[in-house]
Amino acid sequence: MTRTDFAARVLACERRLYRVARTLLRSDADCEDAVQEALLRAWARLDTLRVESYFETWLIRILINQCKGFYRAKREHVPLTEDIPAHAEPDSGVLDALHALPPKPRVALELHCVEGYSVAECARILGVPEGTVKWRLSQGRRLLKRELGEEGLT
Amino acid sequence: MKRWNDPFPATPERFHLRVEATLGSLEERTMKERHIIKRTVILVAAALLTLTALAAVVGNTRLKDALNANGAGEVAELVTALHADGGSAEGFTLSLDEYFWEDDDLYMTCSVAVPPEGRYMVALYTPTLNGVALRYEARGWVSPKFYDQESPAVLLYGGEHPDHSTELLTFSVDPALRQRHDHQLRLRAVLLKCEAALPWLTDFGGLLDPPRYASLKAAGISLDALIEAGQAEIVAQRTIDAPLDTASEQTVYNDVAEHDFYIRDTRFHVDGFRLSHTGVELRLTVSGDGMEQWADGSTQLGFCTREGRELGLMLSAEDSSGRIALADGSPAYALSLNTHALIPLKDLEVVLLAPVTYPEDAQGRQLSPVYDLDRALVLTPVFNEALPAPAAPGVEEEGEKLC
Structure with a gap:
């Protein structure tokens, strides 16, 4: 894969990279840093990509690992209003609820429900069995429903 | 499965510029040295509330x-x-x-x-x-x-x-x-x-x-x-x-009535247990390789009632193999449920730990979890005065945490 090919593929999934980073990191500045490091690492380790058709999932996996490093280092909740425009997003309630979830079900929901990856693709990205992905999705949905006021004590 | 509408804000221009700058800095892979781009600071004008947008809630x-x-x-x-x-x-x-x-x-x-x-x-x-x-x-x-x-x-x-x-x-x-x-x-x-x-x-x-x-x-x-x-x-x-009333009414069970269970040829021994209104913790040692047969990568474990109703959301157990290493190297399993619903202790005689699957309907929507009650460990919570009183949630306690 040439540098031109690599760049083209990255730009084609740029929006996706932003959303994945934003799922784990609440600061746009941190998202930029994480994606930069992920791209540099991916370029340096291109030999580890065995099947070119898996480029996107492979890159996202690298990005998630980079974000985890940021997340562990910071361990803080950055208010949603930091680094984003002042107007209220109609869906900021969903995003806030998503960010209230633990990281593992949060990432699983983002990959499956926002990015549209299949369970098998999510399993490949996250490096876990498909059953674990299903479990994280189920837990994530239930937690999200609770956060959004869908359920009370039953 | 129907995808969500995108709840994320628009990709910032600054993010795009950083990606492009990073891509532009990549050396051909024959070069060993790479350049690190310094963060480009772009001032973005804050969007203003439109006249039709209503003010944030301060003055009701x-x-x-x-x-x-x-x-x-x-x-x-x-x-x-x-x-x-x-x-x-x-x-x-x-x-x-x-x-x-x-x-x-x-x-x-x-x-x-x-x-x-x-x-x-x-x-x-x-x-x-x-x-x-x-x-x-x-x-x-x-x-x-x-x-x-x-x-x-x-x-x-x-x-x-x-x-x-x-x-x-x-x-x-x-x-x-x-x-x-x-x-x-x-x-x-x-x-x-x-x-x-x-x-x-x-x-x-x-x-x-x-x-x-x-x-x-x-x-x-x-x-x-x-x-x-x-x-x-x-x-x-x-x-x-x-x-x-001001009194704290925490009810905690710190033991189970029976500690040994057998499923087929596998022995499960309960090393530790704690049940309160807000969570369950369990530690098991398993003899034999029955754990993989009991709950493999496609099946998880969950806590439920005798009727198969889930007790809450398992947040801490990553999958069925929540192994922790004991000092002697023998395998043990730690599972914990940390829920924000309330566990109905007064109605609960037993707690079951069972393999659970999450079926989906034809549209890909997840249905209620299904617990395999026939292969469940049936735990009867008791309070054992001989054991040290467990600490309240969130309190640091000396020694090894149960899970």
């Missing part, structure tokens, strides 16, 4: 003034005064069902019901304890439902939503307030009638049921503005003033 002045009641007599008068023409408060109820203290955390359930016909919003104000607004946080979990102590959360009823619900509210109380001898709780809710559909509700793309909760603050809307725009009409209010 009209509503605040109307509801600034201090005594039952004033409340009764206000209820009368707030009845709109043709509006009926009959069928609007607010009740405090139960509560308990776990050290400085207060858990309570309250129920709301609205009249059977029509669409309504119920504005649920932040409860106060001895006049101090409570903080929506317990055990380190901050609920985003109530972003602001001043603005009420709005729950939707009627129409496509149910006409009654029970809400679980959890609070963390300041220790100084907790130490007082009297605890006076005030709950307040206002019923508003709104026949028109509310366009500012988030569209979840069908993944979830129609949302019945909305944060006015997140939508940039105030309750007063809704009323002035004719989108909502105050019908009635309800207030509950209740003295609370």
Whole structure:
């Protein structure tokens, strides 16, 4: 894969990279840093990509690992209003609820429900069995429903 | 499976420029050295609220003034005064069902019901304890439902939503307030009638049921503005003033009646157990390779009741192989359930740990979890005075944590 090919593929999934980073990191500045490091690492380790058709999932996996490093280092909740425009997003309630979830079900929901990856693709990205992905999705949905006021004590 | 509508903000221009700059800096792979781009700082002008956007909730002045009641007599008068023409408060109820203290955390359930016909919003104000607004946080979990102590959360009823619900509210109380001898709780809710559909509700793309909760603050809307725009009409209010017992009522079981179980040729030994209103912890050692047969990568383990009803959400067990290494190297399994619903201890005789699967319907929506009760470990919680009393949740304890 040439540098031109690599760049083209990255730009084609740029929006996706932003959303994945934003799922784990609440600061746009941190998202930029994480994606930069992920791209540099991916370029340096291109030999580890065995099947070119898996480029996107492979890159996202690298990005998630980079974000985890940021997340562990910071361990803080950055208010949603930091680094984003002042107007209220109609869906900021969903995003806030998503960010209230633990990281593992949060990432699983983002990959499956926002990015549209299949369970098998999510399993490949996250490096876990498909059953674990299903479990994280189920837990994530239930937690999200609770956060959004869908359920009370039953 | 239907995908969600994209809830994320637009990709910032700065992000795109950084990606492009990074790509432009990549050397051909024959070069060993790489250049690190310094962060490009681009000043982005903050978007301004449009004239049509309503101010963030700070001044529910009209509503605040109307509801600034201090005594039952004033409340009764206000209820009368707030009845709109043709509006009926009959069928609007607010009740405090139960509560308990776990050290400085207060858990309570309250129920709301609205009249059977029509669409309504119920504005649920932040409860106060001895006049101090409570903080929506317990055990380190901050609920985003109530972003602001001043603005009420709005729950939707009627129409496509149910006409009654029970809400679980959890609070963390300041220790100084907790130490007082009297605890006076005030709950307040206002019923508003709104026949028109509310366009500012988030569209979840069908993944979830129609949302019945909305944060006015997140939508940039105030309750007063809704009323002035004719989108909502105050019908009635309800207030509950209740003295609370101050004693902590944490109930904890720290052992099980039987410690050894056999499933086929595999022996499971319970090394540790803890059950409270808010969680379960279990540690097992397993002899043989039965754990993989019992719950492999496609099947998880979960805690449920004898009838197969889940007790809560398993947050801490990553998969079925939550192995922890013991000092002698023998395998043990640690599983814990950390739930924000309440575990109904008074109705619970046994706790089951069983393989669980998550079936989906034809549209890819997940159905209720299915527990394999025939292959469950049936744990009977007991309190063992010979064992050290377990610490309350969130308290650092010396020695090895159970899970």
